[in-house]
C-alpha cells in the first residue's frame with residue numbers, strides 16, 4: 651500500500667518550505683503526507699490540487715479556508 655501522498659515529490663511543504671520549523675514540518679508529514687490515503691486526501695493542499703490542478707505554494711495542509719475560499723483568494727477557480 652502506498653502511504654505517502656502522490657504529490658510529495660513536488661510539494662514544497664514536504665520538501666522543506668518550513669525551514670527552521672522542523673517540528674511543524676514533521677507534524678504535517680506524519681499527519682498528512684505519510685499518514686495514508688485518508689490522511690493526505692484531507693490535506694487542503696492535496697484537495698486544492700485535485701480541484702484546481704495546482705496549489706498555491708504557501709497554502710498549509712490544515713488551512714481553515716474552504717476550497718471555494720482558496721480558489722477565490724488565489725484566483726484559481
Ligand code: SF4
Nearest residue numbers: 655658661683693696
Ligand atoms: S499531503 Fe499535502 S502537504 Fe503533504 S505532500 Fe501531499 S499535498 Fe503536500
